[in-house]
Amino acid sequence: MDAAKIKWFRHQLSTWGTQNLRDFPWRQTCDSYAIIVAEYLLQKTDAATVVPIYKAFLLRYSTLENLAKANINELSELLVPLGLYFRAERLQKCARIILEQYGGKIPDSEQQLLELPGIGKYTARAICSQAFNQPLAVLDTNVARILERFFGLQGERVKSRCKILWSAAEIIAPEKEVGKWNLTLLDFGAMVCRAKNPLCNDCPLSAKCDYMQTQPNDSKKILLSGGLK
Ligand code: SF4
Numbered sequence: 073m074d075a076a077k078i079k080w081f082r083h084q085l086s087t088w089g090t091q092n093l094r095d096f097p098w099r100q101t102c103d104s105y106a107i108i109v110a111e112y113l114l115q116k117t118d119a120a121t122v123v124p125i126y127k128a129f130l131l132r133y134s135t136l137e138n139l140a141k142a143n144i145n146e147l148s149e150l151l152v153p154l155g156l157y158f159r160a161e162r163l164q165k166c167a168r169i170i171l172e173q174y175g176g177k178i179p180d181s182e183q184q185l186l187e188l189p190g191i192g193k194y195t196a197r198a199i200c201s202q203a204f205n206q207p208l209a210v211l212d213t214n215v216a217r218i219l220e221r222f223f224g225l226q227g228e229r230v231k232s233r234c235k236i237l238w239s240a241a242e243i244i245a246p247e248k249e250v251g252k253w254n255l256t257l258l259d260f261g262a263m264v265c266r267a268k269n270p271l272c273n274d275c276p277l278s279a280k281c282d283y284m285q286t287q288p289n290d291s292k293k294i295l296l297s298g299g300l301k
Pocket residue numbers: 218221222264265266270271272275276277278281282283284
């Protein structure tokens with residue numbers, strides 16, 4: 073990957089992030105319990121759908137202890153609108169392990185978080201970067217799509233396990249404020265470089281984007297007019 077192109081990408085995206093980051097309740101806190109709850113609820117679920125459930129969840133289960141002692145049927149019922157029926161059980165199991173093994177303190181290492189039920193590499197790193205300000209890059213389908221398109225990379229089918237894309241995500245991350253950088257990539261993938269109908273005509277990356285260069289001229293015109301789905 074070209075160093076000058078990486079630097080330009082970082083600069084353009086950081087500027088975009090400063091003006092466009094979305095505001096969600098879990099982004100207004102540094103409380104590790106609230107952040108771990110949010111990351112569980114956000115797994116495979118649209119952020120807007122999560123907002124009311126997240127608020128109700130923290131009202132009812134305001135501490136790790138409350139969650140560990142919760143009635144599992146009531147907990148599951150609260151999470152029904154989010155789907156993934158096993159999420160409630162995993163979340164409660166996670167709370168109990170943290171109480172028993174870590175004295176109620178959310179672990180702040182990626183390795184320890186990975187040992188908790190329902191936590192994979194993305195979630196562990198999201199918690200480390202958001203709750204503990206650690207410089208750990210994340211990769212999800214949004215981030216993978218941006219990297220593949222802009223840098224012309226070809227990742228494997230299961231992006232979350234693709235070493236090339238994980239390595240690219242780490243290389244392009246800045247040294248500081250990686251938590252904010254991670255949020256910028258997630259939001260940019262959701263709002264601009266969308267899976268369908270990317271907003272290439274409004275994109276601050278279009279001048280150097282590989283995806284744009286590989287489009288036939290006619291398609292490029294359609295892309296730039298925002299018409300391709
Ligand atoms: S120009 Fe289009 S494909 Fe390239 S990064 Fe921007 S939105 Fe994505």
